[in-house]
Amino acid sequence: MHSRELSRHLPSSKRDYLCASLRATLDGMIHLPDYDEEGEGLPDLPISHERFMRMALAEAQQALEEEEVPVGAVIVQGSRVIASAHNQREQLKDPTAHAEMIAITQAAESLGDWRLEGCTLYVTLEPCIMCSGAILQARVPIVVYGATDPKAGAVNTLFHLLNDNRLNHRCQIVPGVHAGPCGEILTRFFQAQRRLGKK
């Protein structure tokens, strides 16, 4: 487990990274009052799924720039962002390096607990079987996703893993938040890949 964590591209200072990532997203897309590095100045706004999905979309954009399949994920506890990640499968040569998996590892480290109590996971694409498994293992209470995945979606499309009564945990699911842009960034990526003859 240790070597696996080392293999993640976790920044040396996660807090700096998260704050920078958050700030970049906020600067580019939405306007909120200034807040300090601890996030203490963040206004106690009602939870906006759209707002956090825009942050996940910014992560997907980052993945696109790194020539990874553009999927981004953010984990929030209350109004505090505790994890922000994107798909890094190619860079890490790791089939488990999906955005949600990396975000869950970051969030567990941030909380010092494998149970992500009170957390909401935002991800731009419907989670796959592996990520749904990790979501269940981490007991994530709420999962919000953008685009559906007709080929691998394990939440509503091919399977309903997050709401299976035979399992010991079920999630509240909010599908289709910013589904348009979440899907478009993937479409753009795969069109470009085809043009380059990569897929």
Ligand SMILES: [Zn+2]
């Ligand atoms: Zn996955």
